[in-house]
Amino acid sequence: MADIRVWIVEDDPDWLRGLSGYLDSQPDLAVTFRAERPDAVREALAEGGADADVVLMDIMLQGVPAGIELAEEVSVATGARVIMLTSMEEKEFIFRSFQAGAIDYQIKSEYESLPGAIRAASARRAPISPEAAERMREEFRRLKKLEREFEVRKMRDLITPSELQLLELVDRGYSQSQIAERLVVSIRTVKNHINHVLKKLGLTGSKEAARIARDMGLFEREDGKGQG
Amino acid sequence: MADIRVWIVEDDPDWLRGLSGYLDSQPDLAVTFRAERPDAVREALAEGGADADVVLMDIMLQGVPAGIELAEEVSVATGARVIMLTSMEEKEFIFRSFQAGAIDYQIKSEYESLPGAIRAASARRAPISPEAAERMREEFRRLKKLEREFEVRKMRDLITPSELQLLELVDRGYSQSQIAERLVVSIRTVKNHINHVLKKLGLTGSKEAARIARDMGLFEREDGKGQG
DNA sequence: GGTGAGTACCATGCCAAGATGGTACTATTT
DNA sequence: AAATAGTACCATCTTGGCATGGTACTCACC
Numbered sequence: 318m319a320d321i322r323v324w325i326v327e328d329d330p331d332w333l334r335g336l337s338g339y340l341d342s343q344p345d346l347a348v349t350f351r352a353e354r355p356d357a358v359r360e361a362l363a364e365g366g367a368d369a370d371v372v373l374m375d376i377m378l379q380g381v382p383a384g385i386e387l388a389e390e391v392s393v394a395t396g397a398r399v400i401m402l403t404s405m406e407e408k409e410f411i412f413r414s415f416q417a418g419a420i421d422y423q424i425k426s427e428y429e430s431l432p433g434a435i436r437a438a439s440a441r442r443a444p445i446s447p448e449a450a451e452r453m454r455e456e457f458r459r460l461k462k463l464e465r466e467f468e469v470r471k472m473r474d475l476i477t478p479s480e481l482q483l484l485e486l487v488d489r490g491y492s493q494s495q496i497a498e499r500l501v502v503s504i505r506t507v508k509n510h511i512n513h514v515l516k517k518l519g520l521t522g523s524k525e526a527a528r529i530a531r532d533m534g535l536f537e538r539e540d541g542k543g544q545g
Numbered sequence: 546m547a548d549i550r551v552w553i554v555e556d557d558p559d560w561l562r563g564l565s566g567y568l569d570s571q572p573d574l575a576v577t578f579r580a581e582r583p584d585a586v587r588e589a590l591a592e593g594g595a596d597a598d599v600v601l602m603d604i605m606l607q608g609v610p611a612g613i614e615l616a617e618e619v620s621v622a623t624g625a626r627v628i629m630l631t632s633m634e635e636k637e638f639i640f641r642s643f644q645a646g647a648i649d650y651q652i653k654s655e656y657e658s659l660p661g662a663i664r665a666a667s668a669r670r671a672p673i674s675p676e677a678a679e680r681m682r683e684e685f686r687r688l689k690k691l692e693r694e695f696e697v698r699k700m701r702d703l704i705t706p707s708e709l710q711l712l713e714l715v716d717r718g719y720s721q722s723q724i725a726e727r728l729v730v731s732i733r734t735v736k737n738h739i740n741h742v743l744k745k746l747g748l749t750g751s752k753e754a755a756r757i758a759r760d761m762g763l764f765e766r767e768d769g770k771g772q773g
Numbered sequence: 774g775g776t777g778a779g780t781a782c783c784a785t786g787c788c789a790a791g792a793t794g795g796t797a798c799t800a801t802t803t
Numbered sequence: 804a805a806a807t808a809g810t811a812c813c814a815t816c817t818t819g820g821c822a823t824g825g826t827a828c829t830c831a832c833c
Contacts, residue, residue, distance in 0.1 A: 415682060416689045437675065445678045447670040453681065454643060454673075460688035461644045467695050477821060492777070505824045512780065513821095521779075705791060721808070733794045740810065741791095749809075 320347035321439045324372040326387065327402065328353050328379055336373070336428065343432050354378065355387050362394045369397035371435045374419070376403045376410055385410070385417050392418040398438040400431075406448045412456055415449075422449040469533050476530070480514045483507060485536050488527035548575035549667045552597040554615065555630065556581050556606045564601070564656065571660050582606065583615050590622045597625035599663045602647070604631045604638055613638070613645050620646040626666040628659075634676045640684055643677075650677040697761050704758070708742045711735060713764045716755035 323346055327333040330353065337348045349368055352358045355378060361367075372391050376384040388399045400421045401414040411422050420443050421434055430446070437443040445453060476484070486496045493511070497504040511523050520526050530536065551574055555561040558581065565576045577596055580586045583606060589595075600619050604612040616627045628649045629642040639650050648671050649662055658674070665671040673681060704712070714724045721739070725732040739751045748754050758764065 412685075412689065415685050418686070420682065441679075442675040443678060444672040444675045445681070447665065447672045450671060450673045451669075453685065454648065457640075457643050457681065457685060457688070458646070460685070460692060461640065463692060463695060464688060467691060470698075479822065494777080502822085503824050505826095506822070508779075509823075509825095511778090515779080523778080707792065720806095722806090730792085731794050733796095734792070736809075737794075738792080739808090743809080751808080 320345055321435060322347055322349040322368050322370045323435060324348075324350040324352075324358075324369040324391075324397070326352045326355075326358055326373065326378070326384065327375040328377075329375075332375075332425065336431075339428065340432065340435070346432060346435060355383050358387060358391065362391065367395040367397075369395050370439045372397045372399045373431070373435075374399055374401055375425075376401055376414065382410060382413075385413050388414065388419050389417040398441075398443070400434055400438055406452075408452050408456075411449050411452050415453070421446055424448060469535070472530070472533055472535060475517050476514055476535070477510075480510045481530065481535060483510045484514065484523070484527045484530045487511070487523045488531050488536070548573055549663060550575055550577045550596050550598045551663060552576075552578040552580075552586075552600040552619075552625070554580045554583075554586055554601065554606070554612065555603040557603075560603075560653065564659075567656065568660065568663070574660060574663060583611050586615060586619065590619065595623040595625075597623050598667045600625045600627045601630055601659070601663075602627055603653075604629050604642065610638060610641075613641050616642065616647050617645040626669075626671070628662055628666055634680075636680050636684075639677050639680045643681070649674055652676060697763070700758070700761055700763060703745050704742055704763070705738075708738045709758065709763055711738045712742065712751070712755045712758045715739070715751045716759050716764070 323340055325333060325337055325340075325348060327336065333351055333353060337351055340346045341348050350361060352361070369391070372388075372395075374384045374388050374391070376382050378384050378387075384401065388401060391397060392399050399417075399419045400423055401410075401419045402423055402425050403410060404425050406424060414422050420438050423431060423434055423446055434443065434446065444450075482500070483496060486499065491499065493507045494504055497507045500507075511526075514526055515521060515523065518526055518529070520529075551568055553561060553565055553568075553576060555564065561579055561581060565579055568574045569576050578589060580589070597619070600616075600623075602612045602616050602619070604610050606612050606615075612629065616629060619625060620627050627645075627647045628651055629638075629647045630651055630653050631638060632653050634652060642650050648666050651659060651662055651674055662671065662674065672678075710728070711724060714727065719727065721735045722732055725735045728735075739754075742754055743749060743751065746754055746757070748757075
């Protein structure tokens with residue numbers, strides 16, 4: 318089987334040389350391209366020299382986090398698996414790297430683990446390094462909570478207060494005429510509200526709509542007090 | 546150094562026995578608790594027998610994904626690191642597991658990697674297994690995009706169309722009187738709109754507000770056409 | 774045949790939010 | 804001193820969304 322072709326983008330010449338030599342010394346890895354500056358990478362991409370299996374990309378290039386944007390370009394253009402290199406573990410960089418399509422985030426000083434990470438990335442069986450994983454888990458939980466809030470918000474924007482009130486009574490099992498009586502409004506008003514809400518949600522059954530609203534927690538009072 | 550104390554929650558008696566024996570045969574691991582049903586775990590927690598370093602938790606218990614909720618309870622109550630066990634790789638379960646505070650998600654059939662995963666979890670240097678990592682990366686990208694959309698939406702809800710229009714002209718460098726002239730309104734209207742927006746954003750400079758709006762992409766036309 | 778749910782419209786009244794412009798200031802810069 | 808930006812109010816008018824109720828149906832069920 319052919320060697321895994323590795324690109325290295327790293328602005329520190331010493332690191333670039335050292336890393337390149339270290340990886341080339343591995344029996345199954347071949348460094349096929351090295352660059353110190355983003356332009357060099359973009360030129361290589363433009364010339365169609367897209368022979369990378371795995372790309373090692375330093376995040377900080379010439380003092381700015383240019384590696385992140387570059388990672389996205391390389392990933393899209395070549396389909397290669399990108400591993401970000403960094404000297405420190407910085408949350409925001411970790412998140413932005415994964416957003417940009419990177420497959421892992423490795424600390425430079427732990428370069429001994431790089432060959433393993435490269436092999437895993439190449440085989441599409443790449444875990445996320447321990448440092449990055451810790452941050453990812455935290456962020457993931459935060460984002461999932463946010464996602465739920467987002468859904469609830471969209472729902473609240475869609476359903477008016479009186480529609481919601483009706484759904485709650487439907488959910489409690491009241492019939493339309495009972496609801497009309499209870500709220501001292503015409504049965505027509507009830508039918509209209511429910512009809513509106515069903516249209517907006519693209520549903521055909523008020524029971525179903527009520528269930529959804531309940532599952533989303535839309536019936537909870539936001540005045541802080543329970544309903545006794 | 547003391548052994549790593551492992552709990553196993555697994556409703557298949559054969560698996561439970563096999564796994565327990567396998568882990569106990571490791572020199573540095575000690576299975577200190579086994580359970581086949583959630584109740585048994587809750588009892589143990591209630592009795593304060595919280596001596597787990599790492600908990601292996603089967604997701605499917607008696608045919609339902611009860612392990613996920615249980616994972617959250619155990620994680621909160623004992624501070625132990627929870628690794629979910631499963632027979633298949635199912636996206637939704639993976640995501641819900643991490644939401645519930647699990648630290649990894651392992652396929653049962655690959656039990657040879659469990660001792661390593663347990664040691665990593667215990668040492669708080671746990672990567673995310675390759676199978677879960679792939680799904681996490683995809684979901685993470687989706688969630689990050691969503692987060693941005695969320696921010697933009699909150700902004701749009703806060704700023705009215707005419708306020709936004711003014712900010713755009715401010716951003717292009719027009720003075721307040723120039724803007725008034727251009728939009729054929731009084732200078733008072735301009736001042737009012739800008740003042741409103743600054744209050745709402747908690748800022749003191751219209752330049753700053755304009756920059757933020759631009760960075761959020763609020764000036765982009767949503768009619769699909771560019772501005773020539 | 775009556776009752777309840779759902780569908781498709783329409784009309785009316787109301788109100789909060791937004792857009793507009795006003796008075797009257799202060800602070801900064803040129 | 805003049806121009807510009809910002810702050811703190813207030814008044815008016817318009818509009819869109821919402822709540823309410825109406826007519827006129829269909830469909831399903833017992």
